[in-house]
Amino acid sequence: MTYHFxxxxxxxxxxxxxxxxxxxxxxxxFSTVFGILIGAFCAVIRTGxxxxxxxxxxxxxxxxxxxxLLVQSYxxxxxxxxxxxxxxxxxxxxxxxxxxxxxYTTEIVRAGIESIxxxxxxxxxxxxxxxxxxxxxxxxxxxxxRVYPALASQYVLxxxxxxxxxxxxxxxxxxxxxxxxxxxxRNFEIFVVLGVIYLLLAVxxxxxxxxxxxxxxxxxxxxxxxx
Amino acid sequence: xxxxxxxxxxxxxxxxxxxxxxxxxxxxxxKSAGVIRIAIDLSVPPWSFKDENLNPTGSEVExxxxxxxxxxxxxxxxxxxxxxxxxxxxxxxTDVVMSALSITDERKKLIAFSLPYAGATTYVAAPKSMDIRxxxxxxxxxxAVTRGTTNDADLTAAAPRDAEIIRFEDxxxxxxxxxxxxVDLVAQVPTLVDLINKKNPAKNLEPKLxxxxxxxxVGMRKEDAELKQWVDAWVxxxxxxxxxxxxxxxxxxxDLPKEVVTASQ
Numbered sequence: 001m002t003y004h005f006x007x008x009x010x011x012x013x014x015x016x017x018x019x020x021x022x023x024x025x026x027x028x029x030f031s032t033v034f035g036i037l038i039g040a041f042c043a044v045i046r047t048g049x050x051x052x053x054x055x056x057x058x059x060x061x062x063x064x065x066x067x068x069l070l071v072q073s074y075x076x077x078x079x080x081x082x083x084x085x086x087x088x089x090x091x092x093x094x095x096x097x098x099x100x101x102x103x104y105t106t107e108i109v110r111a112g113i114e115s116i117x118x119x120x121x122x123x124x125x126x127x128x129x130x131x132x133x134x135x136x137x138x139x140x141x142x143x144x145x146r147v148y149p150a151l152a153s154q155y156v157l158x159x160x161x162x163x164x165x166x167x168x169x170x171x172x173x174x175x176x177x178x179x180x181x182x183x184x185x186r187n188f189e190i191f192v193v194l195g196v197i198y199l200l201l202a203v204x205x206x207x208x209x210x211x212x213x214x215x216x217x218x219x220x221x222x223x224x225x226x227x
Numbered sequence: 228x229x230x231x232x233x234x235x236x237x238x239x240x241x242x243x244x245x246x247x248x249x250x251x252x253x254x255x256x257x258k259s260a261g262v263i264r265i266a267i268d269l270s271v272p273p274w275s276f277k278d279e280n281l282n283p284t285g286s287e288v289e290x291x292x293x294x295x296x297x298x299x300x301x302x303x304x305x306x307x308x309x310x311x312x313x314x315x316x317x318x319x320x321t322d323v324v325m326s327a328l329s330i331t332d333e334r335k336k337l338i339a340f341s342l343p344y345a346g347a348t349t350y351v352a353a354p355k356s357m358d359i360r361x362x363x364x365x366x367x368x369x370x371a372v373t374r375g376t377t378n379d380a381d382l383t384a385a386a387p388r389d390a391e392i393i394r395f396e397d398x399x400x401x402x403x404x405x406x407x408x409x410v411d412l413v414a415q416v417p418t419l420v421d422l423i424n425k426k427n428p429a430k431n432l433e434p435k436l437x438x439x440x441x442x443x444x445v446g447m448r449k450e451d452a453e454l455k456q457w458v459d460a461w462v463x464x465x466x467x468x469x470x471x472x473x474x475x476x477x478x479x480x481x482d483l484p485k486e487v488v489t490a491s492q
Binding site: 077079081089167168169171175178179181182183 | 374375380393396
């Protein structure tokens with residue numbers, strides 16, 4: 001059992017690693033922004049929309065949550081291309097991740113919305129708030145605040161799951177490291193380096209969410225207590 | 228004790244004699260046995276495979292048959308796989324290897340190669356209608372390749388910087404990307420490019436730019452100098468009379484790469 005570690009050979013490829021990190025972060029950022037928008041919108045429909053719209057949303061949520069992300073990516077990258085619609089691979093992968101995370105977000109935010117006490121809604125009506133005002137200030141924001149820790153975890157998971165799209169030709173961090181591995185054959189070192197980088201990225205995403213939380217939930221910023 | 232000494236001496240002489248026999252050239256052994264053992268991987272059409280009646284065939288098998296008949300002995304195929312081609316030779320389970328074995332510097336450290344008798348050129352393939360004549364024409368194009376293969380290394384080194392190389396995990400996904408119209412250009416071995424054309428005839432891919440030509444030789448043990456001499460002469464003769472080219476074209480559908488002919492004249 002003598003294995004000579006050679007991290008130098010791996011770290012010499014740092015420009016590739018950096019490019020991979022950048023792609024992973026871009027994928028994560030875009031799917032986070034659009035995922036939260038989709039999720040909040042669908043959650044509102046699922047809890048208070050017309051019956052047909054609820055049915056459409058629940059079909060979307062159940063379909064996405066019960067099929068593998070890998071299959072969804074193949075569908076978007078190769079399936080649709082067979083029909084003659086050619087999405088650039090990075091964009092196709094971003095859409096796959098966004099659609100996927102949107103479904104999970106819907107369910108998390110829905111749980112938040114359902115946790116808002118009816119008394120709050122009655123108070124909003126008494127105060128003469130419009131429907132839109134009620135949704136924005138009384139329902140969505142407190143709902144998001146309540147499920148915020150769960151959302152943050154889900155988006156860290158998204159960042160980690162983005163490694164899956166390397167198999168449809170996206171050169172994000174995992175894809176890049178496979179390339180380095182095939183050039184250096186230093187797979188043990190690569191996986192150590194990869195683990196450390198993903199760990200740092202996860203810390204980064206969590207910190208980002210914590211800061212964002214302080215910015216969008218003034219109550220928490222001022223009182224420092226969870227809802 | 229004296230008996231023991233005699234026995235020991237006899238044993239030493241016997242061992243020496245046996246090892247003498249073992250080191251006798253393989254060529255003599257083949258001739259006296261009337262059989263040459265040739266290791267072939269029978270799972271790589273069109274090189275070497277089993278036909279509908281389970282008879283071994285392919286360009287390598289036919290070339291091996293030719294070699295055996297020119298040597299005036301019977302051929303015995305030792306069925307192997309890609310990874311075991313050289314170990315079989317080193318462990319004396321076979322006399323020679325004729326199984327699309329590319330001549331590389333790494334392999335030359337372990338075994339001897341004859342002059343090249345076959346070869347394979349990898350190309351960047353593109354639809355016939357696409358105008359690609361030089362590597363510079365690849366600029367701005369998207370090219371599919373399998374990550375970590377020699378094709379990947381060659382293409383990455385040769386393609387212009389603004390060509391977009393899209394790397395997939397395995398050959399099957401690379402083919403899927405082209406068959407499904409996601410990507411138009413591909414750097415893959417010609418047999419797989421043919422397969423893509425069969426699955427999606429609308430692609431109409433044709434080889435455009437050669438990337439690398441692998442030369443293939445008969446693999447032999449290093450100590451079999453006489454055998455190597457004979458095989459080299461056999462390759463020269465059958466390149467000169469065109470028989471090897473004929474066998475290659477029959478199964479591969481393309482001409483034997485020029486590099487092979489030049490190297491073995």
